[in-house]
Amino acid sequence: MKKVMLKTSLGIAVALASSQLLAAGFALNEQSISGMGTGFAGRSSSAEDASIVFGNPAGMSRLKREQVTVGGAAVIAKSDISGPGSNFGGETDGDMVPVVGVPMGYYVKPIDDHWSVGFGVYVPFGLVTDYGDGDAARYWGKKSHVEVITFQPTVSYAFNDKVSIGFGPTFNRIKGELGSNLPTPAFLGGQDGEVKIKGDDTAVGYNIGILVQATDRTRLGLTYHSMVDYKLEGKTRVSTPLIGPFNGDKFDATLKIKTPESVDFSVTHELDDQWTLYAGSTWTRWSRLKDITVQNDVPAQLVGSPFETIKEDQNWHDTWAHAIGASYKINKEWVLRTGFTVDQSPTNNHDRSPRIPTGDRKVFSLGAGWSPNDDMTIDVAYSYLWEEDVKVNQVSPTKGSYQAKYENSAHGIGASLTYRF
Numbered sequence: 355m356k357k358v359m360l361k362t363s364l365g366i367a368v369a370l371a372s373s374q375l376l377a378a379g380f381a382l383n384e385q386s387i388s389g390m391g392t393g394f395a396g397r398s399s400s401a402e403d404a405s406i407v408f409g410n411p412a413g414m415s416r417l418k419r420e421q422v423t424v425g426g427a428a429v430i431a432k433s434d435i436s437g438p439g440s441n442f443g444g445e446t447d448g449d450m451v452p453v454v455g456v457p458m459g460y461y462v463k464p465i466d467d468h469w470s471v472g473f474g475v476y477v478p479f480g481l482v483t484d485y486g487d488g489d490a491a492r493y494w495g496k497k498s499h500v501e502v503i504t505f506q507p508t509v510s511y512a513f514n515d516k517v518s519i520g521f522g523p524t525f526n527r528i529k530g531e532l533g534s535n536l537p538t539p540a541f542l543g544g545q546d547g548e549v550k551i552k553g554d555d556t557a558v559g560y561n562i563g564i565l566v567q568a569t570d571r572t573r574l575g576l577t578y579h580s581m582v583d584y585k586l587e588g589k590t591r592v593s594t595p596l597i598g599p600f601n602g603d604k605f606d607a608t609l610k611i612k613t614p615e616s617v618d619f620s621v622t623h624e625l626d627d628q629w630t631l632y633a634g635s636t637w638t639r640w641s642r643l644k645d646i647t648v649q650n651d652v653p654a655q656l657v658g659s660p661f662e663t664i665k666e667d668q669n670w671h672d673t674w675a676h677a678i679g680a681s682y683k684i685n686k687e688w689v690l691r692t693g694f695t696v697d698q699s700p701t702n703n704h705d706r707s708p709r710i711p712t713g714d715r716k717v718f719s720l721g722a723g724w725s726p727n728d729d730m731t732i733d734v735a736y737s738y739l740w741e742e743d744v745k746v747n748q749v750s751p752t753k754g755s756y757q758a759k760y761e762n763s764a765h766g767i768g769a770s771l772t773y774r775f
Contacts, residue, residue: 384427384456385476387770390735391721392679393693396632399575399622403772404460407474407508410563410577411520414470415512420463425770427456437758439490442537446758450485472508483709492535493753495709500530516567524561526582529554553588571624584611606651614639632679640700643670668705673698691721706746711760713744729774737766
């Protein structure tokens, strides 16, 4: 009985730990509200405000005044779930994603005609799902709450009016709380147990970029966001209605994660004094993720057993995101924006989990900027996201089966304030 209980708990602990990485793969785009209005087309070439610290550190050279940009976005997601669900029963409730807030803040200060410095705080990755006690997916991912917060000091150097470069180390803090139910046989009471895992780590990466003023009206931007190497350390807690040595015990767990590097290239072209066009593509190297390995600090009698180190295949693939956008300057005070984005998912049909049941997506965006004076700009944006229908098909000897089709969509709204000194 001890080995059965331990195998069940560790198997679910692997699923929980792996969703830390799935959450990192579920990248957030909301690091700039002015960029959100154009669907993030021109992310590395636009340099509209201090949020360029994230988009392209080299773009700070285009900001001629000291300034602060602060803001936030809210993501309101919806899932329609259909299908047989779990052979253990339970409802298929699509209301498993609460409203999520994404804050951001940036500061840029020009030093002279060549040097600028800046600082950014933003959330590049995040995931929140909560299926509830009675949901059919409760054994595969009852609750997931994972976020990464990044702090980025940055410096840029302009060689001349045409070419500038920028660099910023990133200090990244990841933390997560994840949980799943444990099925218990009817002859042992039938009441679900529960597994919870918490973990965190801090790791260092970097962003580097180049900005080129190719013509009087055309800018090219290229940004590289580095891989970040995490080693999450935490506890796995097992609670069951059974009386035994593993009821309520905590096990030390370690999971090494490398979030992948990405490259963003974009173009900003000013057609005239009113119209500006944007285009961009982002490549992310998710093919790094072939599998995950969790190291567990198991009891002495199980050292060297298959329970000490557990491996789970993921087989993610590289992704591309492409975006086009435009802005129209009505007058000195008002500018209107719009954009359209297509974004691939790194998951595949065989390994997709109910923790992150996403597919390829399309996003339509609208935005506006209001500058009542030369010192202040208020930006607002709205995005509508819809995904292709995807299927989750998971089978386990301990958790049974889970089959469902997901139809996902989301609304995003954001606002930011830029003040120039």
